[in-house]
Amino acid sequence: MKFILTKELGRLAKWLRILGLDAEYFNQGNPSSLIIQALREERVIITRNHRLPKARGIKILVITQGQLKSQLTEVLEKFSIRPNPELMFSRCTICNLELEHVDKRAIKEKVPEYVFNTQDEFFICPRCQRIYWSGTHWKNVENTLKEIGSL
Numbered sequence: 001m002k003f004i005l006t007k008e009l010g011r012l013a014k015w016l017r018i019l020g021l022d023a024e025y026f027n028q029g030n031p032s033s034l035i036i037q038a039l040r041e042e043r044v045i046i047t048r049n050h051r052l053p054k055a056r057g058i059k060i061l062v063i064t065q066g067q068l069k070s071q072l073t074e075v076l077e078k079f080s081i082r083p084n085p086e087l088m089f090s091r092c093t094i095c096n097l098e099l100e101h102v103d104k105r106a107i108k109e110k111v112p113e114y115v116f117n118t119q120d121e122f123f124i125c126p127r128c129q130r131i132y133w134s135g136t137h138w139k140n141v142e143n144t145l146k147e148i149g150s151l
């Protein structure tokens with residue numbers, strides 16, 4: 001299942017990506033472009049906007065909660081998604097692209113020395129070239145998921 005989130009849900013989009021879900025972010029104002037992209041890419045629209053035009057073949061989840069954690073719970077429950085630890089951090093949180101393995105030696109200059117010395121697996125976003133490693137914010141994510149009861 002793929003998603004597209006409207007502009008007021010940027011943080012939620014980032015969180016869905018952290019969980020490894022394909023979540024595009026639509027930050028323009030034009031609802032018809034949103035509908036077209038959702039149809040073309042078969043994405044479920046997640047929004048807080050009650051007034052989006054209805055269109056045939058489009059699924060829309062209108063988020064009712066204001067807090068990020070409650071919003072995340074709302075999405076996971078609605079679509080019966082259980083976060084898969086193996087998919088977490090497999091996607092760039094900025095670009096939504098899947099990360100690629102990168103040789104440790106190739107990125108020595110791009111990560112803090114401590115990280116280089118303590119981590120073995122590194123990933124890179126093919127678009128923005130941001131480097132990720134397994135330890136990235138893991139504890140933080142784990143704690144949040146425990147709080148909302150999804151892990």
Ligand SMILES: [Zn+2]
Pocket residue numbers: 092093094095096097125126127128129130
């Ligand atoms: Zn990226």
